[in-house]
Amino acid sequence: MRGKTWMAVALSLQLLAVAPALAATGGTQTATVLVDGKAAALQKQAILQQQKTYVSAADAASLLQAAWTLDGQKGQLKLGERTIVFQLDAGTVTVDGKTVAGGEAALVRGKEVYVPLRWLVEQAGHEIAWNEEKKAVEIVSKAQNDAFVLVDEKQLSKEEQDFIESVKGKRGVHQRGDLYVIARGQAPHPGYGLQVTKVEQKWEQLFVYVKQSEPAPGMMYPQVIAYPYLTAKVKLPPYTTISFIDADTNKPLFEGQAQGQ
Template identity: 50%
Template sequence: MKGKILIAAALGIQILAAYPAAAAPAAPAAAQVYVNGVLATLGKAPILVGQRTYVAAEDASRLLQGEWKVSAGNGVLKLSDELSFTFRLSDGKVAVNGKWVENGQVAKVQNGQVYLPLRWIVEQAGGKITWNAQKKAVEVSAAQHEGALVLLTEDKLTKDERVYVESVRKEQGIYQRGNLYVIARGESPNPGYGLQVTHTQWSWEQLLVYVKKTKPEPGRMYTQAIAYPYIVAKADLPPYTTVVFLDADTKKPLFAQ
C-alpha cells in the first residue's frame, strides 16, 4: 500500500545546531499555528520572513508526520515514499522528489536552527493553509487521506467517547473501541513523562504508528503529582487493515515487556 501523508497535532522538542545564523535575517515571531482546529505545541516559535510563516524543521516534520534529517549540508524532509523535499542549506536550492526546482521556497537558518516554509510544504502535500484574523493564527487544514490517523483532544470527543477514555486511561495499554484508540502509559511520577506520536508508516495491510515515551526535560521543575499520560486517536481504515503501535526508540511493540 502506498505511503500516506498524515498530520497530527502532537509535537516534540528537538534542537538542531549545525549551521550558521547568517543564512536568514532576523524576523518577528509569527502567530500560533492550528492544525485541523487543534493548537499545535511547537518546540520553537515560528518566524516571519517576507510575511511568510516558517517553522522549525523538526516541528514541520511532526506537523506533517514525516522525517527530518540533515546530511552533507542538505536537509531532507520525507513525508512519504512518494513525496520528499531536499533543502540545500549552503545556497538555498530546493528539490522535490530529488529534482531541483526553480519555484520552490528555500529553508532559512537562524541562530543555528533550520526553518522551513510552512505554506509551501503544506500545499505541496495536498493541504491548505489560511490566516485566521480573529484568532491571529495560522490554520492548517490537512488533506484527509484514506486510513489517516488523527490525534484528538477531549473537546473533539463525544460524551460516550469521553466516558470510555476515562475508564481506560489510567492503566497502561492500547485500547480500541471501533475506530477510537487510546494509548495509555500508566502511572507516572510527574507530568514530565508523556507519549508522542513521532511518525506513521504503511506496511502491506498495516498502519504502523511509532510512539515515543518522553521523559522530563533535564533541569526543568515539575509538579510532584501522579500523572497518567495518554493519547487519543481515530483511524478510519480500509477493510482488512490493522493498526500496530510501535516504540519509536526500540521499534518493538509498544509496552512490550
C-alpha cells in the first residue's frame, strides 16, 4: 500500500468560559465536527460531555462505515469484524460479547443515543491524535489507500447524487467518472451491509476488499426494504486498473450471486 490515508476530523469545541464548570458537573456543550476542513454532514450536532466528544450513533455509523441497530435498551454497532453492544439501561458496553478495559458507555439525550467518538475510532483500528498545528483531532485510517476514499454523498454534486439514486438498488459496482457506487441490491431489512476491509496497491492494480455483512444473530430489525451501498472517490494513477474483491471468498465481488443474496 502506498502510504496511509489521512482523514482529518477536526473537532472545533465552541466552549464558553464556563465550560470547565460544565465538565466538572457532568453538563454538556455542543461541538462542531469538521471533515477535511468542512462541516460534516451530521444528522445531529455532536456534544461535549466531560471533555469527551460524542456523536449520535447513526452519525458514528455513517462516519465509520458501520451498521447501527437499536432494540429496546440494547444498541448494536457492527464495525467490520467487531460487534459493539451498548446496554443503555445498565450503562455498559461489550465488544464481541466481552467487557473490555476502557470501554465507554453511550449517552441518551431524549430519544437520541450518543456514542464516544475517540473510543469508537480506536475500536475501528484507526489511530487518533490531537494535531496541535491544525488544532484538530486527526484520524489515520489503516483501511484505506490514498487513491480510494469513501465519501458522504451529501457533499457531492446534484448530478452525482442523482447517479447514486439511479443505481443504489442495482447489485454491482457502478462508475461515473471518479465516483464509484458499490451496491448490494435489495435487502429485506437494514441488517445487511457492506464494509471496506482493506485496500491494496500492487504494481498497476488497485484491489478493494469488501465484506458483505450479515444480520446479527438474535437481533430484531425493522421489516423495511433496504438498499445497502457505499460511495467512494477513486483517483487512479495512469495505466492502473481497479478490482473489487469479496473479503470472505477472495473472488470478484458479487460473482455468481443473484439479486437478494
